[in-house]
Amino acid sequence: MPPANRTANRTAQPRRTQLIAGGAIALTAAGLAGYFAYNNYRPSTNDAYVHAYTVTVSPYVEGYIKSIHTEPNDFVKKGQLIYEIVPLPFQLSMAQQEHQLEAAIAQRAGLEDQLLKARQALNDQQANQWIVDLNQQRYAYLQQQQVVALEKEQEFEATKLEARAEVKSAKLEISRLEKRIREQEANIKALRAAVGNARVNLNYTRYYAPMDAFVSNNFSIRVGQYVKPGQAMFMLVDNTQWWVDANYLESQIHRIRDGMPARIRLDMYPGVVFEGRVINISQGSGAYYSLLPPQNATGNWVKVPQRFPVRIRMEQNSRHPLRAGATAHATVNTLGR
Numbered sequence: 001m002p003p004a005n006r007t008a009n010r011t012a013q014p015r016r017t018q019l020i021a022g023g024a025i026a027l028t029a030a031g032l033a034g035y036f037a038y039n040n041y042r043p044s045t046n047d048a049y050v051h052a053y054t055v056t057v058s059p060y061v062e063g064y065i066k067s068i069h070t071e072p073n074d075f076v077k078k079g080q081l082i083y084e085i086v087p088l089p090f091q092l093s094m095a096q097q098e099h100q101l102e103a104a105i106a107q108r109a110g111l112e113d114q115l116l117k118a119r120q121a122l123n124d125q126q127a128n129q130w131i132v133d134l135n136q137q138r139y140a141y142l143q144q145q146q147v148v149a150l151e152k153e154q155e156f157e158a159t160k161l162e163a164r165a166e167v168k169s170a171k172l173e174i175s176r177l178e179k180r181i182r183e184q185e186a187n188i189k190a191l192r193a194a195v196g197n198a199r200v201n202l203n204y205t206r207y208y209a210p211m212d213a214f215v216s217n218n219f220s221i222r223v224g225q226y227v228k229p230g231q232a233m234f235m236l237v238d239n240t241q242w243w244v245d246a247n248y249l250e251s252q253i254h255r256i257r258d259g260m261p262a263r264i265r266l267d268m269y270p271g272v273v274f275e276g277r278v279i280n281i282s283q284g285s286g287a288y289y290s291l292l293p294p295q296n297a298t299g300n301w302v303k304v305p306q307r308f309p310v311r312i313r314m315e316q317n318s319r320h321p322l323r324a325g326a327t328a329h330a331t332v333n334t335l336g337r
Contacts, residue, residue: 043256044331047307048246050266050314052324053238055213060204061085062228065221072219075239076209083221085205094198101191108184115177122170212239242314242322243279246330247286247307255334256281262312265329269320276312278332284308 063085070082216235227233244264248256262276282289285306312330316322 041255041334042331043248043252043334044329045246045248045252045307046327046329048244048264048328048330050242050244050322050324050326050328052242052322054216054324055210055236055238056232057082057207057234057236058231059085059207059227059229059233061090061201063089063205063226065223065225065227066205068221068223070215070219072215072217072234074215076213076215076236078209078211080209082207082209082215084207085227087202087205090198090202090205094195094202097191097195097198101188101195104184104188104191108181108188111177111181111184115174115181118170118173118177122167122174125167125170209236211236213237214239237324239316242316244276244312244314244328244330245309246312246328246332248310250285250306250308253281253308253310256310256332257334260332260334261336262330262332264312264314264331266320266322267327267329268323272317272320274317274320275315276330279311279313281311282309 066084066086068083069080070076076082213236216237219234221227221233246262256278258278258280260278262278264274264276266272266274285308287306310330310332312332314322
């Protein structure tokens with residue numbers, strides 16, 4: 001090879017090396033810039049967990065379990081019967097209350113019939129008193145004219161007093177009957193409430209799922225077991241609403257807003273992505289709402305980055321059922337809506 005070519009090759013070799021190194025540095029810089037830009041506009045965290053609403057089931061009435069129609073971890077549809085308490089005591093109570101109500105209504109009808117007759121009797125007595133008063137006035141005039149004897153006037157006075165007494169007695173009887181009817185109305189009202197309460201208690205012997213849900217693993221009731229109100233028997237995990245509480249560093253949440261789309265990955269389903277949307281951002285850090293918030297009263301000035309819960313509603317995937325408490329990795333797209 002001529003000396004000139006060897007010199008040119010030696011000169012070009014460092015230049016190619018420099019170009020390659022420069023290109024690698026540029027690519028690395030571009031990659032780092034893209035990575036930081038991606039993390040800046042798509043903040044993510046693996047400090048996230050799946051949640052769902054739960055309902056602690058307690059019986060409304062006391063009694064013995066008659067039948068059970070589900071098992072732990074079963075999926076139940078809204079309106080599906082889960083368990084039944086022996087209904088016989090409540091059926092008897094309802095029948096007794098209904099019988100008392102029917103008797104009270106019949107008694108009120110009898111009192112109303114008596115009141116009707118008492119008012120008719122009062123009308124008759126008042127008419128008779130009017131006739132007696134009219135006759136007394138006529139005979140008083142005749143006595144003044146000395147047409148009739150004084151004894152006749154005295155006889156009419158006695159008849160008048162008797163008629164007034166009968167009218168007064170009829171009015172007292174009407175008042176007595178009206179009072180009894182009012183008392184009976186109050187009694188009927190109370191009995192109707194008792195019948196309604198007995199009917200509600202009878203209905204409460206059967207418990208139906210209030211929503212689509214999963215039965216918790218602590219389902220421990222058995223046929224023949226005695227249960228009472230306030231006794232926690234098991235839990236239902238609401239399958240209609242699922243969300244992730246993603247704990248973001250305080251340096252990450254400044255771009256996150258309600259309504260932004262998110263993507264969620266679960267450790268239990270590698271490679272599966274769930275779509276979601278930000279619901280809200282906590283107004284306080286997780287430490288701030290803890291039972292014993294950390295205090296820096298000892299003078300330790302080491303700065304501890306705080307995390308703020310961001311709630312993200314998840315869309316369900318029928319092939320990959322969600323489970324409360326599952327570990328998640330959440331990424332929010334702050335450029336999307």
